[in-house]
Amino acid sequence: MAETPLPEALLALAGRYGVVPDYWGFDGSHRQVAEGTLVAVLAALGVDASSPERVEVALTNAEDEVWRRMLPPVLVVRAGAGGSVAVHVDDGAPVDAWVELEAESGGGRRDLAHLDVYVPPRTVDGRQVGRATLEIPADLPLGWHTIVAESGATTARCTLVVTPARLTLPVGLDERRAIGLMAQLYSVRSAQSWGLGDLADLRDLAWSAARRASADFVLINPLHAAEPAPPMTPSPYLPSSRRFVNPVYLRVEDIPETAYLPTAERTLVEWQAEAARPLSADAGPIDRDAVWTAKKVALEVVYAAPRSAARQARFDAFRAEQGQGLEDFATWCALTEHFDGERWPPECHDRASDAVRALRTELADRVTFHCWLQWVADEQLAAAQRAALEGGMRLGIMHDLAVGVHPEGADAWAMSDVFAHGVAVGAPPDMYNQQGQDWSQPPWRPDALARVAYAPYRDMLRTVLRHAGAIRIDHIIGLFRLWWIPEGRGAQAGAYVRYDHEALIGILCLEAERAGAVVIGEDLGTFEPWVRDYLVDRGILGTSVLWFEREGDDFRPPEHYRRLALATVTTHDLPPTAGYLAGEHVELRERLGLLTEPVEKVRADAWAERRQLLDLLGRRGLVGADPSERQVVEAMHRLLLASPAVLVGVSLPDAVGERRAQNQPGTDTEYPNWKVPLADSAQRLVTLDELFDHPRLRSLVAALRR
Structure with a gap:
């Protein structure tokens, strides 16, 4: 019909x-x-x-x-391209305008010239309004500048963002590709971990990967902040805040004040460590709540210890630099603790209310505690990136930026006016999730982001990029459009909402350029074909996953992969390669009721795909007639080296033979998503201390060096 x-x-x-x-x-x-x-x-x-x-x-x-606005709230242009801006004043009134350059770009002022563009006036609210068009010079430096316009007694300001036309690859990446590891940090535990891989483990993982596996980067899951009190959402892709860090990743012993604790306080810390460290030997699902319960007690003891004058000054400087955003995040954490699982009073949902203002004062010490946690996390992140580079990595830590935030988290509370309400972000049905996906995350409103000149987006990027050699943008298509699902409707009953991708991608390029970081966009799934061309034009790398690289009914030859890409065999949303080869992804989805086709057909399709892969590897002489699982996994990674991709990533679970998936899309509590500790093919736990001596990893590293 x-x-x-x-x-x-x-x-x-x-x-x-x-x-x-x-x-x-x-x-x-x-x-x-x-x-x-x-x-x-x-x-x-x-x-x-x-x-x-x-x-x-x-x-x-x-x-x-x-027409009511004298100037738009923000204007984003590319360096070297120039542009124009419309100024609305009383019809016939003169207007003067200029650009005030930011201090980071040298400061100064540039007057703006009028363009000979006639636009008929418009009557708005009983007022005759005219439009003047002013030229934006093409030679303005990169940065966050301000357009100022004056007409009579009226003055208006507009944020002008000049962004790089294109990001360039770091020196040397053009001549020699970078190979790195991909890890879910929480799953990589050491003898010193408190039940969960932490920032000290990241430091050691990065240094060891550089020295013992010749890795140039280590891509980790998002480290975004979660709830400050149990229960903690396990998914790193459903955070409370994307700007700030989850302090569950802190290594308590690495905070300088820990070394100078008096005996009684040191004993309290050691008690918590003794309770938490055995969790690292537990093969069951990772228990973040138990880890955080122990770690939070220890961190409160260290926080209460005196800091030297210099250390206190550094903390104060960090707090001032991070500004209101940090204060709001810390206030939300303090309020969450204060209400302790009870329903918040309605007035406390408004961060500017008198009730919240009073609680900021009453809970000032807890607010300071949560600011302090972010400061020590920043120090430990800096140490991890420093160790990666000292170990010999060319990029170092590659951070991951989730696509959205928890609907009841800190960002949604602190920036309620820039989030849309009554809708959630998700994805329409696709071949791997045929019922569609509802990620339960509130989307940013495109118009509201522009009204605040993209400041929340910029601040978030700056924090994530502070100690990064690269950044992976999960679902980068979300900077172009997002699938909005109205409340009460299924994931199929949504609609795409477009964003100003020129502004969002431009700002991403500007902040990455200033941080000296490579940008990788996860551009899988349903999208418009021109998007990839646009990203290439801006110097942003895409993502090529072997299983998804198809030409017609067969696998795409690796020589046909994109050059500007991170090429991998698998992703965190698929089972490790050993499990995929065994068809475990089909059996898992069948057990969980996620299939929309008969299991026999899905199983047959999976085995046909496996046969195609083995045929491809065999034709290229990468495997023999009856290869072992290890040989197939190694051959698949060697196949990627035939591609022109400038980055190749090796999943840590693949390197040790793990079969269990970290995440099964479309599930919540039905599967232990984001709780699987690193183990090998025999389900024996693999600790960081033994990781680089593991036979499977050593064999894979040798295969990649051949």
Whole structure:
């Protein structure tokens, strides 16, 4: 049956706010978004489209709003390209404008010239408004500048962001590719860990990987902050805050004040360590709550110890540098502890309320404690990156940026005005998740981000990039468009909302350029073909996963892979390669009820795919007639070296023969997602202390060196 056409006015309004009324499914079918979905998504953007009359009012108001502002809130341009900016003043009134350059770019002022562009005036709110068009010079330096416009007694300001036209690869990466490890840090534990891999383990992992495996980087899971009190959300991709760090990763003994504790206080710390360290030998799911319960007690003891004048000054400087964002995050942590699982009073959901202001004062010491945790985490992250580079890595730590945040977390509370309400981010059905996905994360509102000149986005990037040689952007397509799912509807009943990708990608490039970091975008899944070309044009690497690299009905020859890419055999959302080869991903999904096709067909397809792979490896002389599992895994990684990809990543579970998946998409408590400790093919735990002597890892390293 033919679909009923959507009203033209509703389509125009949706287009005005970047809501896409149709999309192409993974099966090639063209699908129209339901009218009710469009109305619900527009409501989440603050637009009432509940009747034809309200749609017309919203259309007129959207156009008038542009003319009400003297300057737009933000303008993002590429270096060398220049541009223009519209200034709205009383019709016929003169206007002067200039750019104030930021201090980091040398400071100074540049006057803006008028362009000969005539636009008819518009009557807005009974006022005749004219538009002047001013030229943005093409030779402005990179940075965050300010456009100032004056007309009579009225002055307006606009943030001007000049971004790199293209990121360039670090010196040497053009001539010689970088090979690195990929690890879920919490799963990589040592004899000194408190039940979970921590930042000291990261430091040692990076140094050892450089020295003993010739690795140039180590990609880790997001270290974003979670809840400050149990229960702690296990998924690193559903954080409380993307800007700040989860202090569960701290190594207590590495905080300088720990060494000078009096005997009684030192005993308290040692008691907690004695309770937590045995967890590292537990083969069962990682218990973050037990780890954090012990570690938090110890950290509170160390926090209470006196700091030297210099150490205190450094903490104060860090707190001042991080500004209001850190204070709000720490306040949310203190409030979460204060209410201790009880429902928050309605007034406390507003960070600017009198109630929150009073609690900031009452809980000042707890706020300071949570600021301090971020400071010591920053110090330990710096030490890890320093050790990676000293070990010989060319890039060092590659941090991962999750696509969103927990709907009841710190970011959603502190920045409520830039998040959309009544919707969640997810993904439409695809061949691996045929029911679609609801990630339960609130999306940023594109219009609200622009209103605040992308400051929350910039600040988040700066924190993650502080001690990074590279950054992986999970679901980078989300900087172009996101699948918004209205509350109460299934993941299939969503719509794409477009973002200003030129602004978001440009700012990403600017902050990465200033940090000296490589950017990798996870560009898997459903997306528009031109997106990859755009990312290449901006110097952002893509992601090539062997299992997903197909040409027609067969595997794509590695010579046909992209050059600007991180090439890997697998990802954290798939079983390790040994498990995939054994078809365990099919059996797991069948047990969990995630299949939408008969299990026999899915199983047959998986074995056919395996046969294709073995045929490819055999034709290239990488395996013999009856290869072992280890030989196949090594051959698959050697196959990647035939690609032109500038980065090749080796999953740590693949390196030791692990079969269990870290995450099974589409599940929550049905599977121990993000809780699986590193083990080998016999399910024997592999600690960091023995990792680089493990026979499977040594054999894989030797195979990659051949």
